[in-house]
Amino acid sequence: MRIHIQNPQGETLFPVTPAQVAAALARHPEIGSPEFSYAEDDAGFAAAMAEAEVLLTWTRVVKARFPVGALPGIAPRLKVIACTSAGLDGLSPFTWLPPEIVLLNNRGAHAAKAGEFALMSLLMLANHIPFFGTQQRGESWTKRFGSTLAGRTVCILGLGSIGGTAAKHAKAFGMKVIGVRNSATPHEHCDEVVTTAGLDSALARAEFLLLACPLTPETRGLIDRRRIGLLPAGAKLVNMARGAVWDQDAVCDALEAGALAGVVTDVAVPEPLPAGHRLWRTPGMLVVPHVSSDDPATYNDDTLDILFRNLLAMRAGQPAPNRVEPERGY
Template identity: 45%
Template sequence: MRSRRLHIHVENVSTMAPVFQIRREQYAAAAARHRGLAARVRTTIGWDLATFDEAMRTADVLVGWRFPREDLAGRAPRLKWIHMTGAGIEHIVPLDWLPRGAVVTTNSGVHAPKAGEFAAMAILMISNHLPALVTAQRQGRWHRIFSTPVRGKTLAIVGVGAMGGAAAARAKALGMRVLGVRRSGRPHRHVDEMFGPGELDRVLPRADVVLVTVPLTRQTRQLIGKRELDLMKPAAGLINMGRARVVDYEALAAKLTRGELSGAMLDVFDPEPLPAESPLWTTPNLLMTPHVSSDDVQSYIPRTLDLVFDNVRRHLQGRPLKNRVQPDREY
């Protein structure tokens, strides 16, 4: 008797940027790369919940970012696994809505190549005083700031996961000394010294550049507050590629305005889009990008689908899934 194929349902949101949408031709290309696995699954692709309830009646796997969580156990009696098409999942925690026996996985690692490249650019921009130089340009001032090479400077990475690890590799290639802060405190091959979260106070005063790539959880909310910013050297700069609420932006803006930090680059905000009335728009010595640091329009979805198929293989073999969320950690 032929076994039932695994039903994967992909739920898209049309108002999200195309980089986050899985289209049929992209799925077909991924299926061609994983022919043997693709033959063992049945995949449906929906938009804006038009077919969501119908698909959930038989779905074993849900792939998406925004979807109804109310009574999901009743709506999806077969659901075993949800794959989130992003890395940070603060919008769905706590996971008390998750059907019994189901697990959640994330896109952690999919962002890494692009994130490492962006981090290298941001580090070089901070090191070369681009935030201050652009502020002077806006003000119509000829303000010459001479910088020193990045080689030999110290980068502190708060959150050495996939993105932070990619940034560490780029920083080492630039000749920097890399300090890392991660929950586990485990060593990383591109990090010269690793610290636990309780040792942040020892790390911040040593850094020329602080890079934040930690996920947002109850433990990391406002992790970099006024007190922590005051520990940084006045000549240091800060980059946030993680989540906005990890850093106290009000305190950061005040320090930038007073010239107590050399500059900052922010790629994440709360809310997004950033409201027009936000004082961040006119904060001096600050460069902002609209949450584009790690999402690659060419390879983000192909890499996402390769990860999904890899986990399909693991699921069918009864092996642990990659990037499985630990509910107590919230990532």
């Protein structure tokens, strides 16, 4: 098996290295001895694609190098494309992907880090930290007392590995957790699970709302101005999904009107957010530059473990756990 790793040009923080691959192979001896190639540039990519059966790379590399119609021609032996991101909305629509090629996301590499970010965000909102950030900009010492999380209700939109870990932490701190996902199947860390058909009534009870869903045609704009208006007075929001899941201006308007008490967002429209954008200045809005979920200390090790687990499953004739279904978008 030939596996090609295409790191983005100039990537310094998260390039997958031969040493990380060697360590991952030692953790998974059952994978055997695949051949690996590495490149950052065009020539290395072109040379590798002639032979590669598996490509591990970044979403933006896939988008740039595989326009509609390029596959399978430029990579005749390619069977698997594994992306280092959990959300592959940047590759949608998937008309560029021939059905015989398996597309894998990186769901699971973010659980520990993103779970802690989610808990931190809930605690920050319970303690009015976004408000104090605004106060600090105005150099104003204005007390506002917060409460513990116990007994408060959080609605978590999306119960993948990020939302599921968030639910686990919220539960451990005594919160009542309402999960929202495609099916109403119970979840071990939720008191209640509803589908989007039950979203409106869940929002009406959501003292905290945490967005952790993939961006798909169904979730784009899901938290619109009307739904933001359904939240209880003084509700608090966290967005760890994508900026396009909510109506960003409606959120800013609700903060300015005092209808929402605070927001922590790890995502924005657009990214990078330019200076002068209202998001930076909206009172009670804390902006984090899309770093909630990637831990440099563990990310590539987790990525390679996930890739190997998927390759082993496919070799055994089982479904690849991280396979993206183009028709649902994740």
